Amino acid sequence: MKKLLFLLISMLVMIPTIASAHTEITSSNPAANQVVKEDLKEIVITYEGKIESLSTMKLVKDGQEKPLVSVTPKDNQLVGTLSTPLENGSYTIQWNIAGEDGHTLKGEIPFTVQKEVKLDQKTETKVPVKKEETKKENVKQVQTNKQAADSSTNMKTIITVAIVVILVIGLFLLFRRKR
Template identity: 45%
Template sequence: MKKLIILLFFVFMIVPSVVSAHTSLSSSDPTEGQVVTENLEQITLNFATAIEELSTMELVKDGNKIALGEIKVENQQLIGTISDPLVNGSYTIQWKIVGEDGHPITGEINFSVQTAQNQPETNTVTPEENQGTQEENNQANSIEQNTASDTAEQAENNSSSNMLVIIAIILVVIFGIVLLLFTEKKKR
C-alpha cells in the first residue's frame, strides 16, 4: 500500500509539469480588439515560452490574405513585417506556433485600422448626425470586440478541457495498472 501511495504522489507531482509544457500567447502588438490609428509596420506576438522556427502567421482582411514581407521567430516572439500600409478596415492575425514540446497551437487576434491618411473626405455633417453615426460605430466596435473575446475564451476553454480529459485518462490507466499489479501479487 505504501508503494501505491508513493507512486500516486510522484504521478501527481509530474502531471502539473506536463500541463504547463504548452506555451500560450502572453501579449501582442496590435492587441485583440485594438483600433490602430497610425501606420503599422510590424506585428509582434509574444509567447510564454520559446517557439520553434516552424511557427507562422497570416494577416487576413475580408477573407483575403494580405502578404507579409518577412516572418521571423526570435526565441519567444513571432514577428511579421508589413510591406505596404494597411487600408482602413477589420483584420485578423491567424497564427500557428509549435511550442518547445512539439505541440502545434493556433489562435487569432482581431484588430482594425482607422488611419487619417486612408480615410476618404467626408461631407459636412451636422453634430446631431455625427453623434448618431459615432454611437452606431461604437456599438459595432463593441459587438466585434465581445465576439472576438468570446471566441478566444472558447478556444482556451476547449484546449483546457481537452488537456484535463487526457490527464484523467492517463491517471485512470496508471491506477488500473497499479491495481492489477497488486491483485496479481496477492494471488501468488
C-alpha cells in the same frame, strides 16, 4: 514491487505538469481587439517560451490574406513585417507556432484599424466609428478566443483524468495480484 509503486506515483505527479507546459501568448502588438490609429510597421506576438522556426502568421481582412514582407520567429517572438500601411477596417492575425516542446498551437488575434482619413490637404475628418458593429465583432472574437482557451483547458483536464484513471487501474491490478 515498491519500485514499481514509486514509478507509478512519480508518473502521476509529473505527467499533469508536462501536459500543461504549452507555450501561450504573453502579449501582442496590436493587442486583441485593439483599435489602431497609427500606421503599423510590424506585427509582434510574444510567447511564454521559445518558438521554433516553422512558426508562421497571416494577416486577413474580409477573408482575404494581406501580404507580409516577412515573418520571422525570434526566440519567443513571431515578427511579421508589413509592406504597406494598413487601410481602415477589421483584421485578424492568424498564427500557427511550434513550441519548444514540439506541440503546435494556433490562434487568432482580431484588431481594427481606424486612422484619420484626409479628404484634402486643408481639412481632416475622422471616419465615424460604427460602435455597435465593432462591439458585436469584438464580442464574437472574445467568445471565439474564450472557446479556444476553454478547449485547451478541457483537453488538459481530460488528459489528466485519463492518466489518473490509468494509474488507479494499474495500482488496483498490482495490489490484486499481491493477494
